[in-house]
Amino acid sequence: MGKRDLLKDSMKGGLNSLLSSTTPSYTEDKPAKVATEKETAVHCNFLINKSIHTRMKYLAIDKNMSLKDIVNEAMKEYLDKYEKK
Structure with missing residues (x-):
């Protein structure tokens, strides 16, 4: 196999294969989010x-x-309080 073929084989994955995430993925440590209605x-x-x-x-x-989520929660509380008046 020549240099050209080696280069082609290494480039098959595209840009995504060259880049990787710099932050570790912690799927187990994240707290479960409360199920909410999707709007x-x-x-x-x-x-x-x-x-x-x-x-x-x-x-x-x-x-x-x-x-x-913070903005949605704050606005919901504000509107609930305003609508009660």
Whole structure:
């Protein structure tokens, strides 16, 4: 086998075979998420204060949740409180 054939064989996997994840995958250590109803997600673009965003990010990390889940939970609680009035 020549150099050319060796190069072709090593490139068969494409770019994905050259790149690997730098973070370990811990599938067993993650806590199970509570089953929730699946709703259609909608993209929203809005501005919030940087301090609020930072606090929400740290809360999401602390609770092992995504920022999207934190925003959804906060907005649901706010709307539930507002609608009770």
